[in-house]
Amino acid sequence: MTTRRWAAVAVAALLATTGCADTAGDEDPNAVSSGPASAGATVPGPITVLAAASLTESFTAIGTEFEERNPSAEVTFSFGGSSGLAQQITAGAPADVFAAASPATMKAVTDAGDAGGAPATFVRNQLVIAVAKGNPRQLTTLATLAGPGVKVALCAEQVPCGAAASKALAAAGVRLTPVTLEPDVRAALAKVKLGEVDAAVVYRTDARSAAADVDGVEFPESAGAINDYPIVALRDAPNPAGAAAFVAFVRTPEAQRILIDAGFQKP
Template structure:
């Protein structure tokens, strides 16, 4: 099975998918996986505007549903992974943040994802569960931007996925959000209707649900 596929993937999948793409290529000699990362909402907009790709992996169901409703997918989306939220803080947790309630403290600079981005509406759900109101200093277009601002000292804290904290390395650390306040993020994947290499795209999705699960687990994702 030879050829090239373009995979549109949510930013939070960057570390895991980079490895999965290489492993898939090794398992399918003659194949090439081109990865295009971004916020799920931004990727949906690109696809709706005619961007050519073979596979789309979203960090939530609502953005995937937009493509389903527009008739831009081939078949039904499949959940391939779950994720959950963490509070991301600078290494050493200098502001001594212990939970979501601390994010409402006066003088604390908190950044969140924008509401249209999966990590943004997941964060809103978690804060609502905790009964906490946060006024973010900024609303970012993807999780990588939130992590970056905390790592660079431009913000004291943010809300991202557990997997993003894990992938960021020593510059940041995570503060666990209790199960009762946390939100489970569903990650669906689908072959796109206008896929240039439908057969290879289907093989990639099958790999995600099979051999790719080990890599996803290594980066903090859980099985569906």
């Protein structure tokens, strides 16, 4: 069967098994419901997914389940700061799917005309203060991070975890000078794990994934700085059927279970 025929069959099967499309229209590769992504036919070929660093463990597990249901597919992930990934896409980097950690970074892709349809929010995430196990410095609030001698890592403000941290700090009326600004949330978390800083403001999911090395301290201002995570199939996706199928699968109960278990919240 030719590649073009495969794509047609896969899209037809996807639309048949996932129910009615949303208002984006029948040709929208993101116009899928949360039903099974592959109930009758499998999706072939490579699928390249650019995703926020905070999705690393969850999307890796989701990719494994997707490949089990689609043996002819091969999902490759590139994880990093959402703003940097958006820049790669708008610069023409080939990819099929983009999953961002905030609507603001997704907007850079949609404004450039590189999205294949309307992005869909699939999870939300909330901040915590990551500290060494046992919290030896007793850092319990954002205000304590501004204490004398406390070393703090933050994400750079242009990436979603940094923008959310700035919003939370402003709400708390706290001004602090971090010792380092990191390009993504995993880099900020690594500074705590390595003992290079006393604390970092990271996502709850990242602190949970590193629970053997860090504790996550909840703080009230995080409730006003929750990030929505949108996902979209890209306009020039090399594998449009695969892109649509992966976006659909991320919204299935099976994939949502993986995300919720990791600490993400339902949208």
